[in-house]
Amino acid sequence: MVRPNNNQLPENLPQLQNLIKRDPESYSDEFHIQYQHFLSLLEVFALNPGEENKSLDDIVMFIAQVAQCYPKVCEEFPKRLSDLLKNYATVLDPAMRNCFVKALILLRNKNLVPALDILELFFQLLRCPDKNLRTFLQTHIVTDIKNMNAKHKDMKLNSSLQAFMYSMLKDANPKAAKMSADIMIELYKKNIWNDAKTVNVIATVGCFSKVTKVLVTSLKFFLGHDEEEEESDSDSENEVDLKGALMANRVNKKTKKRQKQLAQIKKQAVKAQKKKKNAPAFNFSGIHLVHNPQGMAEGLFKQLQGSNERFEVKLMHLDVISRLIGIHELFLFGFYPYITRFLQPHQRQVTRVLQFAAQASHELVPGDIIEPILKTIANNFITERNSSDVMAIGLNATREICMRCPLAMGEDLLQDLAMYKTYKEKSVMxxxxxxxxxxxxxxxxxxxxxxxxxxxxAQAERKVRAYGEREVHDTVLGAEALLKDSKTIDIESDEDTDSNDGEWVNVTHSDGEGGPDVDDDDEEEDEDDEEEDDEEDEGNSDEEDSNSDEGVGSGEEADKTKKQKADLKILNQKEAAQELALTRIFTDEDFKRINAANLKKTVTSARKRPLEQDRAEFVKLNSIEMIYKKRKHDKESRLETVQAGRKDRERFGWKDGRVNENCSKTNREKRKTKNFGMLRHKARSKVKKSFKDKQQALRKHLLHQKKMK
Structure with a gap:
């Protein structure tokens, strides 16, 4: 092969690198020369590692770029760089350290270095006092682990790295420990290390770290961010009244502005409808994966009591402890007297403290433990010496606590608080x-x-549960609705069931499932039976009326018999519904009918809308701070509304209705842009003349006419 004459090898390393990548065999001698030169430079550099060596920098990057072409020669190259970084990590010049790190990353991308070795080295380099290097290493570590787990999770590698990071969180260097916590949390959020081991490492080590930054980072991880709350707030702000806009557009005068507003509202309504149809995405918080929530809550509470941290860190402790107690239904009775000390209207962030008190309440906590909190709120907040806002916040907090622990409220206190229903301020009412x-x-x-x-x-069917009692359902709630017109199972007498022992029994089906229908004769017999029952009820009522004069005792006996019959009827319906649920698979239509029947029970003879009975895991701060009062707009909010109204609007000003905007303008339009000196004579003519000026002008005109004759 004829080599070109214009090469300057071996001084020109970029040119040599290009040639080696094209033809490694032809330039092996040149590479060996450069590698020997690297070894000699390395020995010189080891004598004084604190100084920058530009020649070594260039040759290290050169070898890292072409190392895949000569794997046997470069076998010890990564180890030499790793030893340099391990021995002189904090002494090396920042430029040289960055060079060695980038060379190792190049080798790692070419699979010339084991992943575990390089990642462990990079975790150790987090101790270096170089912020740019730590940020660069954090990005690479997260990306590398993500790429390794892209196709399938390498459990062995992950467990080894997690064990190594367990020790890194305990590191004496606060910066290294903080960066390790950040990496673990970021890997958890990216669903790479979203297992219980990662969560419990943060719970057992990070949350009890002596380094404040590591402690705060770990607590924030368990608090997370309320995505659902942010979405609900944004949805409520951007909620569109399409029906009202259509009605207003129909009644009001048709203008371009109203047409554009209506089109925009329609777009928003379509977008909101599409968002509702999308499948919900669930993201479970790490607090559910804690192995020992009771021990963690007790440890955090003990740490809180002996802590000298600032108030914001204490609030984080209270938030995590209250969430642990509420979600896992823990017993930590010392928490409630501690939080009572902060329940004062003048206390900083008092609404959040009330939120924590509500989050730490659940049905298994005895009412005597939570009752002092309710009394403290009533004495400090719900009094007429406070403002209406303070009173409303106290009542809202009381409601949120009682929603999770209804037995904590006493009868006298509840009746006193209920008297505020006629208060003059609407928020309190x-x-x-x-x-x-x-x-x-x-x-x-x-x-x-x-x-x-x-x-x-629904209230009549609901039973009042005692302390510690659980409501266990043995059937689908509301399945009685399917018994009214379904053709499923006939409840036969005990004699009929005995006679059918050992024989095939024909099981009919409901609508849409096929199978034979019930005979009309059976339906007629059922109707006759119902009519006979009605006649018996009427007869009984007549007998009750006739015997009403005989005494009160006979009336009470009649009421007892009526109640017994009603209870027996309900019992038979429940048994039939239970048998129906065990012998048949419900369809979607069946569940729709059941839900409709349950909804009907909640509104029958009562409110227009049902109360939401399912409590959320976390108490929303808006539930406590929600005050029914129309707030005044400040200057900033008014400007925001003004700027929002100017979007997607044509430029205001006088319009002449021309089709082509670039065509010539009228004299009237041109006059607006002319200099005043050009229009001064016209401005003078518009000035109103005096009587003397008019006489002089008339005389001048008449003299001019005589001369013309």
């Missing part, structure tokens, strides 16, 4: 009525008779 509505659903006996309201079917 609405908060008190929401508390009354809550206890109408759960414990109406604690309210005054006038506050209990009209009982609904």
């Amino acid at each position: 609405m908060a008190a009525r929401s508390l009354i509505t809550l206890y109408r659903e759960h414990l109406p006996a604690l309210l005054h008779k006038k506050d209990r309201g009209r009982q609904t079917e």
Whole structure:
């Protein structure tokens, strides 16, 4: 092969690098020369590693670029760089250290270095006092681990790295420990290390670290960010009233502005409808994966009591502890007297403290433990010496606590708070009525008779549970709705079932499932039976009326018999519904009918809308701070509304209606842009003349006419 005459090898390393990548065999001698030169430079550099060596920098990057062409020669090359970084990590010049790190990353990308060795080295380099290097290493570590787990998760490598990071979180260097915590949290958020081991390493080491930054980072990980709350807030702000806009457009005068507004509202409505149809995405918080939540809560509470950290860090402790107690239903009775000390209207971030008190409440906590919190809130917040906002916040916090632990409220305290339903301020009145509505659903006996309201079917069916009692359902709730017109199973007498032992029984099906229908004769017999039952009921009522004069005792006996019959009828319906649920697979249509029947029970003879009974895991701060009052707009909010109204609007000003905007303008338009000196004579003519000026002008005109004759 004839080599070109213009090469300057071996001084020109970029040219040599290009030639080696094209033809490695032809330039092996030149590479060996450069490699020997690297070894000699390395020995010289080891004598004084604190100085920058530009020649070594260039040759290291050159070898890293072409190392895949000569794997046997470069076998010890990564080890030499690693030894340099391990021995002189904090002494090396920053430029030389960055050069060695970039060379190792190049070798790692070419699979010339084992992943575990290089990642362990990079974790150790996090101790270096170089912020740019630490940020660069963090990005590479996360990207490298993500690429390794892209196709399938390498469990052996992941477990080894997690064990190494467990020790890094305990590192004496605060910067290295903080960066290790950041890397673990970022890998968890990217669903790479989203297992219980990562969560529990952060829970057992990070949350109890003596380094404040590591502690705060770990606590923030368990608090997370409320994505659902942010989405709901943005949805409520951007909620569109399409029906009202259509009605307004129909009634009001048709203008371009209103047409554009209507088109924009339609687009927003379509977008909101599409968002509702999308499948919900669930992202479980790491707090659910803690192995020992009771031990973690007790440890955090002990750490909080002996902590001298600033108030924001204490609030984080309270938030994590309250979430652990509420989600895992823990017992930590010392937490409630501790948080009571902060329940003052003048306390900083008091609404968040009230939020933590509500989050730490659940049904398994005895009412005697939480009752002092309710009394403290009532004495400090819900008094007329405070403002209406403070009173409303206190009532809202009381409602949120009682929603999770209804038995904590005493009868006297509840009736006193219910009297604020007629308060002059609307915010207090609405908060008190929401508390009354809550206890109408759960414990109406604690309210005054006038506050209990009209009982609904759902309230009648609901049983008052004692402390520690769980509600266990042995069938699908509301399955009785399918018994009214379904053709499923006939409840036969015991004699019929005995006669069918050992024989085939024909099981009919519901609508849409096929199978034979029930005979019309059977339906007629059922109707006749119902009519006979109605006649018997009428006869019984007549007998009751006739015997009403005989005494009160006979009336009470009749009421007992009526109640017994009603209870027996309900019991038979429940047994039939239970048998129906065990012998048949419900379809989507069946569940729609069941849901409709359950919804009907909540609104029958009561409110226009049902109360939301399912409590969320976390208490939203808006639930406590929500005050029914129309706020005044400040200057900033008014400017925001003004700027929002100017978007997608044509430029204001006078329009002449020309089709082509680039065509010539009228004299009237041109006059607006002319200099005043050009229009001064016209401005003078518009000035109103005096009588003397008019006489002189007329005389001049007449003289001019005589001369012309």
